[in-house]
Amino acid sequence: MATFIVRRLASMLGVMFAISVLTFLIFQAIPNGDPALRLAGRLATPQQIEDVRKQWGFDKPIYVQYAKTMEKVFDGEVISYSQQQNVESEIWRDLPVTVSLALGAGVLFLAFGILFGLMSAVRAGRFTDRALTVLAMFGISMPAFFLGAVMEYYLAYKAGIFPIGGYVKLTSDPWGWLTHLIMPWVSLAILYVGIYSRVLRSNTLDTLGEDYVRTARAKGLSRREVLVHHVLRNSLIPVITLWGLDLAALFGGAALLIETVFNLHGVGQYAAESIGRLDVPPILVITMLTAFFVVVLGAVTDVVYAVLDPRIRLN
């Protein structure tokens, strides 16, 4: 067990190192974007540009620059090019928004994914199943940012049911927090409700065919009891694994799109705005930290699995 954990954590650190190098190289490879030129401003003399280059370390060899960058990332001292603000303090300021957005959407799509998946499996082949399949297909095919824009127009501008964009702190106004986030949650969740309900449907159908399900029925348990205690418990395992990873991916994925559409000023929108300004440090830090987060979460999932299921350790 201990060797498994050590090996898994070692491989996690290896992947994290590779990610940091790759991310650094991607942004180092901007050919026309000499950052010293942009930092020094339009009217800078060659001497000023040279000073900036020295000051920021752009004249050093690339591995020294990498080490410096990583040092800054871990010490929280990365400064953005465009407004020369501390990137990490910006991220910390915006993080509650993105966490609210991702967690709320996560709860929503997990609940509805399970509900729809179960309904589909129990009524497999009948009308409910077909209707839910159509819905899932629409969900999978719907670009989240388009759905968000359409909802904002019809439900906020036209019908006035929800407020128009923006974010309200949970601590200052819980009701406002909820109403401002409902549309972003729904538009993020639709895609995953589609995926999860399909995955759970096929898992449940597989489990329903198992011998122990028949045994449970044969010993006199009701359909409902068997479904909840024997079937659901088993078919949920892969879905919960997926959930952890998808939640992490939401931070760096759909959050960029949805926060931009609803003007929520979260980490995603910070990244999207930095893209518009070609401001490298914030994108570098956000990309790196999100990927780290995904890797750590994946390793934790594997270790938890190994604790729960000894067969995995042998492989």
Added chain:
Amino acid sequence: MAIERTIESELPGGGPPASVDSRRTVAGIGPYRLAWRRLRRNRVALAFGGLFVAMVILCLLAPVYARDVAHTTPDANHITEQVKVGGKIVEVLSPSGIPIGPTWHSRFFLGADQNGRDVAVRLLYGGRNSLFIGAVATLITMVLAVIVGLLSGYFRGPVDGVLSRAMDVIWAYPALLLGVALGVVLAVGGLNLGVIEIQGNSLMVPAVIVGVVYVPYVAKPLRGQILGLREKEFIDAARAQGLGHLQIMFGEVLPNLASTIIVLVPLMLANSILLEASLSFLGAGVQPPNPSWGTMIGDGIRFIPAAIHTTLVPGIMLMLTVLGVNVLGDGVRDAFDPRARIRVER
């Protein structure tokens, strides 16, 4: 195959009853014919496949529509012009800068955008770009994933170790974030690999990005399948015949992956089109003034609520196209493997 055959002939309407005679005639039907037969019976999948084909044809006809119906080009501005709608003369852009909505006439059929450009014409040209990028990206993904999967699944050991770790690294990035990071960098400077040189505003930039980002999503399941295949007797037989590694990989293993690959293609196409739209929406994909459905939605969103049609039109087109591919792909999967086990998440 024996089990498959009996199941096929026992299905209602699935050929003659399973008598000894009919077995003889059914014998020899390959898995592709069987799959095609099942797909042909799936009316819904075929209808949505038809929807997708119709979208492709429409977009291919963009130059014809622009020249003969709308009499304009995708980038031509008509800011100061007027059009006749039902006898009335209307400004293309109102004095406050709000573009005209759908006229349902030959000119500005679906309205104008904030630069006075014909939305219908840009929609079709944008569709060409979106579909082109989706197709090229899918091709890149499949080719790279097959190579990676074959090498790591067949050789295992250190080759597998290196390739699988590389896949883990790409896998760890959220697809959109990695795409955005690469898109920003390449849109500024283009790509110069010595042999291949791509301009920053070329459509190949988003195509290559989307293609590479999705490689692990296909390579991982392929590798798993190859790990199982290489233990089979026919591989031992091929080796005993003296075939080389390349011959075994491409001559013996690859044909056995064909159905998996066929099933994955429509799913990857749908995902690629969606990722391109997201990248372009954020400004890290197709570069203006070149249209794509994603950039059109991104432009249109700033004119909500004044001109919702600039968002609605490309969005609906994008959704219908992806829906067509997805439902067709679902049908193809069911046709090849009625117990559907292959899935692409995200």
